[in-house]
Amino acid sequence: MSDASLDSLLAVLPDMGGYGAYVWPAFAIAALVLIGLLVQSLVSARRNEAEAATLRAERAAASAATEPREAGHGA
Amino acid sequence: MAPKRRRMTIILVALGLLSAATVLALTALEDGVVFFISPTDLAAQTPKPGQRLRLGGLVEEGSIQRGDDAQITFEVTDLETAVPVTYTGILPDLFREGQGVVVEGAMGADGRFAADSVLAKHDENYMPAEVAEALKKSGRWQEGAETPATTGSTE
Amino acid sequence: MGLKDRNRPAATMHRYANPARFLRLARAVQPWAAVLTIICLGAGLYLGLFASPADYQQGESVRIMYVHVPAAWMALFVYTSMAAASFAALVWKHPLADLFAKAAAPIGAGFTLIALATGSLWGKPMWGAWWVWDSRLTSVLVLFFLYLxxxxxxxxxxxxxxxxxxxxxxxxxxxxxxxxIKFSVDWWNTLHQPSSVLRLDGPTIDPSMLWPLLLMGVAFTGYFLCVVILRMRAEIAARRIRALRYSRAAG
Structure with missing residues (x-):
């Protein structure tokens, strides 16, 4: 973000008794770190769980395909 | 069960030794760990001229004198000893009489501490201005001497 | 190698037994933790940013406290929980303990980063310096490096x-x-002031400022719970993927 747009953003927010240039960036940094971590964790949980489910379904399908033959052997 | 007990004993003994080593190291390095010394400490150790150090304490009430060009003199006290300080430059917003400060610089030949940086130190009390006023009015306000940290005394 | 292979089925069983139970519990806890986080965060931010009074000394800059202090609490809390989990992992080989420590570390690092950055933004106007090498600030920087x-x-x-x-x-x-970190401000002279909330003689913060602080503390704790569960779920799934690939390659 450029200095000018940062200044105009700070101008819109309450000036916090002249400390706005310190207060708002502090909250912004906290929000950035926490939201970033949350999104990254959400995405990797979704992706990994989906991939694990796909792999398990593939294996289940593969073992279902081999099962009848084994059952036939047994009988 | 036995290996678990053994692992636990090893870990606890190792942590105990590590803690002991840390305590010893920090005690030995105490002078390096403290951020500033008090005016009384300074009077006791008579530093070499030009030796850089940090001095912490309260700005003595009524001691602030402003000169030309942002020059300022004031006294830093731990309520036992006061040291005169000279400084030229921008002061932090919290700087005022009765406030905790840490000044960095060296003792001059004239017995004044020539500071090239002044940091304000605030205490651990947080309250709205009205509450502070009410406390002052009711006489329950303890100015300055709340904690050793604000007065800058070491033990 | 032979010994390891022989142990593998048993180890796999052990690894799966607990995570399955954990995942059920996690799915039950997660929505409640999320709701708690959102409510406390909303209330804490409103009170902290707008409805609470300015400090008699520090003016409006005191509002930085409402992110700085809870982040610093969490930085210590998360590390303590990781140390406890690591103890359990080393002594009892608990399968979830390592998983927890791995999931918690980046969150703890995030909280520590927030505490350092917001502290710097608070220190500049109040103390007159972005950073000083006093024992509190230095030991928190060491904590950040420990997380990394x-x-x-x-x-x-x-x-x-x-x-x-x-x-x-x-x-x-x-x-x-x-x-x-906790006692540096009591043991040595520091520029950082002593504790205001977690002290033996009770808080030295006016209730109007203590409430938003505590609400933000609860919100950050709830956030940690939500994100650590998410990260543990991601890691459990990643291990399943590895195990399934391994068995496919082996079979």
Missing amino acids: GHIALTNAFDEPTRGARAAAILALVGFVNVPI
Whole structure:
């Protein structure tokens, strides 16, 4: 973000008794770190769980395909 | 069960030794760990001229004198000893009489501490201005001497 | 190698038994933690930013406290929980303990980063310096490096269990830093002021400022719970993927 747009953003927010240039960036940094971590964790949980489910379904399908033959052997 | 007990004993003994080593190291390095010394400490150790150090304490009430060009003199006290300080430059917003400060610089030949940086130190009390006023009015306000940290005394 | 292969089925069973139960519990806890976080965060932010009074000394800059202090609490709390988990991992080989430590470390590092950055933004106008090397600030910087070291060690080995073991030892060794951070402001002269909330003689903060602070503390704790569960779920799934690929390659 450029200095000018940062200044105009700070101008819109309450000036916090002249400390706005310190207060708002502090909250912004906290929000950035926490939201970033949350999104990254959400995405990797979704992706990994989906991939694990796909792999398990593939294996289940593969073992279902081999099962009848084994059952036939047994009988 | 036995290996678990053994692992636990090893870990606890190792942590105990590590803690002991840390305590010893920090005690030995105490002078390096403290951020500033008090005016009384300074009077006791008579530093070499030009030796850089940090001095912490309260700005003595009524001691602030402003000169030309942002020059300022004031006294830093731990309520036992006061040291005169000279400084030229921008002061932090919290700087005022009765406030905790840490000044960095060296003792001059004239017995004044020539500071090239002044940091304000605030205490651990947080309250709205009205509450502070009410406390002052009711006489329950303890100015300055709340904690050793604000007065800058070491033990 | 032969010994390891023989142990593998048993180890796999052990690894799966607990995570399944954990996942059920996690799915039950997660929505409640999320709701708690959102409510407390909303209330804490409103009170902290707008409805609470300015400080008699620090004016409106005191509002930085409402992110700085809870982040610093969490930085210490998360590390302490990681040290406890690492102890359990080393002594009892609890399968979820390593998983927890690995999931918690990046969150703890995030909280520590927030505490450092917001502290700097608070220090400039109040103290007159972005940074000073006093014992409180320095020991928190060391904590940040411990978190980074933990993350690096966890991922440094081809075999995940070796990385987890090395990281667990680091977490325990680094734990000596936690009491140093907490008591640095009492033991030594620091520029940082002593504790205002967690002290023996009770808080030295006016209730109108203590409430938003505590609400933000609860919100950050709830956030940690939500995100650590998410990260543990992601890691459990990643291990399943590895195990399934391994069995496919082997079979």
